Amino acid sequence: MTTPMVEGRGICKSFGAVEVLKGVDLTVTRGEVSCLIGPSGSGKSTLLRCINHLEQHDAGELRVDGELVGYVAREGKLYERSDREICAQRAQIGMVFQRFNLFAHLTVLDNITIGQIKVKGTSADLAKQKARELLSRVGLDGKEAYYPSQLSGGQQQRVAIARALAMEPKLMLFDEPTSALDPELVGEVLDVMKDLARSGMTMIVVTHEMGFAREVANTVYFLDRGIIEESGDPYSVLSEPRSERLKIFLSKVL
């Protein structure tokens, strides 16, 4: 059996006195799409951000591709990883944010090449070539010279996906990628994500798009109050919910 892409055991995270994650277990196998659903404040985004160490979990074991996130285990001790090592880990994990977070002072092309050139050390020519390929893959041919502010939300989010993909990540994290979009723009972003899922990318998606979860996800996790209340294949979670909380949640969002 191959090691899972993401493996979490008893992950806890508090912000001050507020316990956001209270022992989360999850296993994401390679090539699988996992959707995290749940009410706001349930810890979905925090869990996602722990996976690429934007937040440091307080307790539990979290591995990406077999490696501990943020630590090295040696002789029964956990050594915190250096900045350099954490950056190297992050560079292999793509992340797409709710608010796009494109670099506002850079053109679309520079947004997609900056990581390749400055982090991976790719030559500018190769980086540009790759950026153009990715732009065409997300349906944005010819937008190279635009600044993010000149694009619609849906276009910006597709650029953000291209920017993350340019790093050739082994895992993609999506933090409510369509929540900041006008309803008519949601589809174009979901289409790109579906396409990506079909290509075999391992994806973890925090989302409120139940239709997307039903259609694309291999596993759906329902988070509530910092624990995974229910998980399983989309049909059993979304259509035959067992827990009372999930039933209430679904009745609100569906």
Place this chain on the structure above:
Amino acid sequence: MTMNGDAEVKVVPVRHVGRWFGGAVALLFLAMLVHTLFSKVPTGSVRCHVLNGIRSCHNVMTWRFSWGTVSQYFLNGEILSGLVKTLELTILAMVIGVGLGVVLAIMRISPSRLLSATAWSYTWFFRGTPVFVQLIFWFNINAVFPNITLGLPFLPVAFFHISANALFTPFNAAFIGLGLNEAAYFSEIARSGLISVDEGQVEAASSLGMRRSQTLRLVILPQAMRVILPPTGNEVISMLKTTSLASAVGVTELLGASGNIYAQNYEIIPLLIVASLQYLVVTTLLSIGQYYLERHFGRGASRTPPPTPIQRLRQDFFRLRSRALPSHRAPVPSS
């Protein structure tokens, strides 16, 4: 304009009575200003001449603001070398101020409490004491440290000795003092720029695997520049004039040079005007430079960059011309 497809309807523009009145008052004051600037006053001497056997006399008049003397000294060698000193002081002090200021700002937002407290204390001290006092302090530093040694702290190891008098010449004391003081102010400007950049930009850079220093250099600083530049323009222009304090420690900069001249010929006001006009010329050039720098760093911030003044003048010119020609009517949007 047409209404509901009817015939042409005349549009009566709204009258801005207050605006017209204010404009008239402003124009009146402007006329008074120009008049007094170019008015003439009697010198006190009287000149007489005889024409056709009739002797007539009149007062000799001169410019109230002695424009003759002003133009005589405007390109005077001493004034110009003073101007060069002023520019040198401004540039060197700003280089120290900006360089050290950015470092202080980064220290200030560092997670290390010690670094942040150090930066805070620096700003507290240098903002809290008069820059004039600081200049005189650096000029007299040899009273405290006669010799300055570069070596290992607390150890009897020295690489390099220099006497304070040799290092802190009037000019060096002036630009070092002004620069260290400027750093305190600039650190706050830089910090405001750094914290103005959205946290999401940092997260996006981190998620690409950028290190903290790369994030700062490639993502945060370029965007902070948009916020930093306008107050920095202020600081440069302010520094240009604050360098006149250097005359107190014996640097003959622009104001000092004009002071040296009027100490001999008593033409105080004309020479102050000469110095002021020189400051204004440099300030104008700096303002133009600032405008174009802001445009450069503002790219991406708005969908359509505003036109440059030259483009705007050209637009105004074409609009006036199209209004003057009846055949070129501005198209009215049909709604």
